[in-house]
Amino acid sequence: MKSLVRGPVFFGLLIVLPLFGLQHWVLNMLVFVLMFAVMSSAWNLVGGLAGYPSLGHAAFFGIGAYALGSLFKGQTVSSGYEPFLWLPVVGLIGALIGWPIAVISMRTRADVFAIVTITFLFVVQTLAFNLHGITGGAQGLALPIPPFPAATFEQPYYYVLVLLLSVAMGLTFGAARSKVGLALSAVRADEDKARGIGVPTTGVKVLAFSVSVGLTAMVGGVWAYYQSFIYPQFAVDPLITIAIVLMTFLGGRATLWGPILGAGILETGQQYLAYELGGSQFYLIAYAMIFLLIMLFLPRGILPTLVERLRRRRSSAAPAPAPRMETAA
């Protein structure tokens, strides 16, 4: 019930936030935070809820970027909003590519799934450099220049991403309260038993993966249009996968708010690190170290740990219920 209040308040705040005349660097950072919040939330659908950790989401980010780039190759835009209207198509392309991969790789175990997704990531990376006809190779691919006024340049991207975030969070929220969500957590808990009692495990896994990578591809499309130029090394970057996974784990996987919290903390932290360490390779070391520390000391994430601590405090503050139960018996 509480999240029915929390959700609208959170999105209300997000909607009015840019109206306070924030500076460009703040808005630019918020756009990136939102991108990663959407992707972490989407990753959580399959990596958190179903317990199938995908390492290939960065490939779908790149696929989305190049899909939008191909749709608008050599074209100009008048109002500037046309690429956003094509985002559902971009998402569909991502989902259609993801679907057979999920069908093949989810037949066996989560290990094999992770292997196939990470291998797919590197194959797409190689293709991005080599398929000159589509991607322009290392020279990159230009998108139409957005005609938005400089004063409010970030706003269209910001609001589109807020919309995508509401979709991703709405799906997570809905999944937790529906048969699909129940089936997904059954898959995570014990897949063989779930299949044994007639849960359509393959169906829900593949569905979760396709939806998840579709959303990721749409974020890739928004990113491409925001940058208006795509280089393969940034479009298909293993660090994006790591960032998404790390954010979800930091905040708390299989929770509604965890991925958003994780994205908020890490993306701002990352921008700070990149600024302080000047994008040098120390940045990679810092990132990997943070990852390792979180895995070791906070493997369940911030939110679940906090919730449990709160619950424990409450139960120790309240009079112990155990004796009463004994007298009742």
Place this chain on the structure above:
Amino acid sequence: MHALIQGVILGILTGGVYALMASGQTLIFGIMKVINLAQGAMVILGAYLAYQLFTSFGIDPFLAIPITTVVMFWLGVAVQVVFLRPLRSEDRSELSLLITFAVALLLEGIMSVTWNTTHRSINTSYANGSWTVLGYQITLVRLWAFVLSLGALGLLFLLLNRTKFGRAVRATVQNPDSARLLGVEAQRVSALGFGLGAATAAAAGSVYGLLYPFNSGSHYDLISRLLSIVVLGGIGSVGGAMIAAVIVSTSSAIVASTVSPAWSEMTFFVILILVLLIRPQGLFGTVGRGSI
């Protein structure tokens, strides 16, 4: 036809090196059920160590192998003890995957700080020597690499089949619970097994550095190749990994020499997908617990 046979020769010779890398990876999986995504980064670290020993002290990369394998063995043990051992058993397989990925990035970061990102290659006096046999070119360094890899794999085989430690490893792979009941210290075997995997990476790294130019990002090229080999051979099967390595590298060398080098990168992904469609457990894998 000439290009095809040349591709086969090249593929078999290169396959030996990949077999060495993959044997370590599949060994780690067999013992701990951990997919080591840092295996590629460890190979590149081995290559850098060999490069440094060669440029600073003039030690031949082949002779550097005893030094680098010992260093990397302890590094592998440290990774297992510090990062993998504390994991709770219920989410070990999922978290270990992410942890080894983070270790790979950590190693990449450290390597690019230490040696920056320009491509390095180890240029020995014999690097460009080659024999021509019946019109086919065989580069000397590749032949030596192949022989050395076979030698290292032979040592690994002896270690696994003729020593007490090897018996403990094989017991753990077959049935970890029974092994523990019979007095095998699972954590110790895991740590030493991870070290052994890293040591094979070091040996393979020396050879890799002789064959190809590399930089800190090269492990990305390696990791998907290695994973395809391991899946094709059957995860956890050392013998399977050796045969799979030759199959994968031969077919990608054939594609490179007859179609185009760009598509050879796709070959192993196609093989991976085909394996999963036709025989998901791999060539020599078993559905349940395996043997090495």
